[in-house]
Every structure is written in C-alpha cells, then in structure tokens.
Amino acid sequence: MQPGVRVCVSNRMLLSLFCHGRLGRTLKRPGCSFGSSAWQMSRWNNQDIQNPAPPQENPRVLITGDINIQSGNFAQSTQHLFLFRKQYGTENVILGPFVYADVLDYRHLRELIVNNRVTWLVHYSALLSAVGEANVALARKINITGLHNVLDLALENCLRLFVPSTIGAFGPSSPRDPAPDLCVQRPRTIYGVSKVHGELMGEYLHHKYGLDFRCLRYPGVISVNTPPGGGTTDYAVQIFHDALSTGHHECYLRADTRLPMMHISDCHRATVEFMQAPECQLSLRTYNIAAMSFTPEEVAQEIRKHLPHLTVTYNPDSVRQTIADSWPVRFDDSNARRDWGWAPAFGLEELVSDMLISIRENKTNEAFPKS
Numbered sequence: 001m002q003p004g005v006r007v008c009v010s011n012r013m014l015l016s017l018f019c020h021g022r023l024g025r026t027l028k029r030p031g032c033s034f035g036s037s038a039w040q041m042s043r044w045n046n047q048d049i050q051n052p053a054p055p056q057e058n059p060r061v062l063i064t065g066d067i068n069i070q071s072g073n074f075a076q077s078t079q080h081l082f083l084f085r086k087q088y089g090t091e092n093v094i095l096g097p098f099v100y101a102d103v104l105d106y107r108h109l110r111e112l113i114v115n116n117r118v119t120w121l122v123h124y125s126a127l128l129s130a131v132g133e134a135n136v137a138l139a140r141k142i143n144i145t146g147l148h149n150v151l152d153l154a155l156e157n158c159l160r161l162f163v164p165s166t167i168g169a170f171g172p173s174s175p176r177d178p179a180p181d182l183c184v185q186r187p188r189t190i191y192g193v194s195k196v197h198g199e200l201m202g203e204y205l206h207h208k209y210g211l212d213f214r215c216l217r218y219p220g221v222i223s224v225n226t227p228p229g230g231g232t233t234d235y236a237v238q239i240f241h242d243a244l245s246t247g248h249h250e251c252y253l254r255a256d257t258r259l260p261m262m263h264i265s266d267c268h269r270a271t272v273e274f275m276q277a278p279e280c281q282l283s284l285r286t287y288n289i290a291a292m293s294f295t296p297e298e299v300a301q302e303i304r305k306h307l308p309h310l311t312v313t314y315n316p317d318s319v320r321q322t323i324a325d326s327w328p329v330r331f332d333d334s335n336a337r338r339d340w341g342w343a344p345a346f347g348l349e350e351l352v353s354d355m356l357i358s359i360r361e362n363k364t365n366e367a368f369p370k371s
Helices: 041-045 071-088 106-115 129-134 136-156 190-209 235-245 264-276 296-304 318-325 334-340 348-367
Strands: 013-020 060-066 093-101 120-123 160-162 212-218 220-222 248-251 259-263 286-288 292-294 311-314
Touching (some): 093 106, 129 136, 129 318, 136 190, 220 264, 235 248, 292 348, 296 311, 296 348
Parallel strands (some): 120 160
Antiparallel strands (some): 259 292
C-alpha cells in the first residue's frame, strides 16, 4: 500500500485518508481534466464534465475535519473510518495516516487527491455556530473559501462529494414545526449562511456540470467521543458528563427550547447510506435527516430515570438562545425516508441509556488502561 505522509501547516486542518479496495486504479477518468490553479474557472466550461464516468465500485475516500478549532469533526472523521471497516472488513479498508493540511491551500489538497487516487470526498471542515459568530472572518475563510476549494477539486477530478449542512441553515422566517427540505431559509449566523451557500453551490454545479454533490442537514449530533465544540446544541452532550461527574448541569438555553437531535451512530449510518445510494434514487441533492426532538428539561427528566439526583439550572446565554430560537423544532425528513430508506435507530430513551453507559465505560478505561 502507498505510504502516507504527515505535513503540518498553519491552519491545522486534519485530513484522514482511507480506502476500500485496491490501489491499482487510477483517478483520472474520461472527460476529467486537471487544472493547475484553483481559479482557472475555464475548467468548469468543459462540457465533458456533464457526463462523468460512474463512481468506482471500491471508493477511495478523503475526509476533511478540523482537529483543533472544531474538535467534533475529528471525532466524526475517525468514526467514519471505523464504520467503513465494520461494513467492508478490516482487510478491505485501510485506515491510512492522518495528514495535516490546510483547506485553504488548494494546491496541496489537489496533490493529496491526485496522489492518493481519491474518488469520494467528505468535507467536514467548518467553524460551528457560536464559535463562528465570535470570529466571522475566520469562519468566512474556512466555511466558504475552503468549501470553494473542495468544490473545484471535486468537479475537476470527478469526485463524489459530501458536504454536511445543518439545522443552522434555517432562519427565523423558516417553517419551524416541521421544517421541510425546500423552504425559505435565510439564516442569521455566518455558519448558517455558509451552509446555505454550500447547498446552493453544490446543487448549481450538479445541475450545470454533473457534479455528484450530496448534502445532509444534520440536527444536533450527540456523541460520547465529541466534546462540546462551540455549537448551540452542545448542552445535550455536556449534560451527560455533568450528570455523572458533579450531578449538576447549568444550561445556557431555556428549559423549553426544543431542537432536533440525533445520536452519532445514526448520523454516521445516514451519511454512509446516503453516499452509497444510487444517483437514480435521489430526487434532491440536499436532504433533512431526523431522529428525535427534545428540550433540555425533557432530556434531564430522562437522565433522572438513571440518576435521580441530577439538578439543572437554566442561565440562558443571549447569543446561543437567539440562535436556537431561530432554528426549527423538528425536521421533516420524509423525502430521505422515501428516496433512500433512511430510518433512525435511536430515540431519546435509547440515546440517554447509551450515552451514560458509554461515558462510564470511557471513565473505567481511563482509570484502568489496558496494558
């Protein structure tokens, strides 16, 4: 197998490389050209791109994610690797090395894609809602300029591209209960604006040039391995750790703030199933996916079934509360269920039970590491 490299650069974007199958195939396909610059827009005018060759049977996947600014992306990238191994077998999925690169460095990204013969690109690098509002200039660079680099490279190299969107892509004028796939969005955070921009750019390049662009709007994602990283829904992760460590949680949202949520396992499974779905089954390029919807008080009540002494106080943060109040309380994911068979496995009861068990297991493993 082709050895990997480690490269450290200033913006510390972490990319993980893995493949399913052999390395014997080449990336370049009929009708796909390799431009020398990110800004050579003439390559978008190559009419052959409108009919790219079908994806290879065994994909080679590059996942971008930020190990430092948005720690959750690193956890999502890593868990995607293990999910592919579980599905295809250890002998068929090579957990390649992590490569430090910069999503703003187009030439380096292009080099990684070409040299590793990547066929699928999963782009997680982004700043989340609350962090983005605190640093709009950086969010604009990473969330928009970095996205443009990824879109250009996917089009140039005939890649299947996945870019996640979010509940934050909706705004106060959007339908809230439920929010459909197609509606007025108009978000009021740079995070949400950048995600709507990504949805529309991907759909534009799909309809005009045939780019295999795919996008899922994630609800709040809850994972034992993902520490809070600046998102508005992060309370739903922190409350479990607080419940087991101190027995008290101070919530930055009102007790009745209802938001759509999802267990990380459902999130990963939805992503992989969506990426594997034949194009002929897709009526949309961007889909909502849903699992459950709850308030801080409802999740606290469910946790109290396991830990009766949990106490919660509410001290709403004006920034995060305003953001949450502009988001939908439920997603309508009927199109995803109809088109490619999406169905969640975790409800609130299953999520709470799994989170508490997993956190306890992690603490035990930290206290008694395996030799």
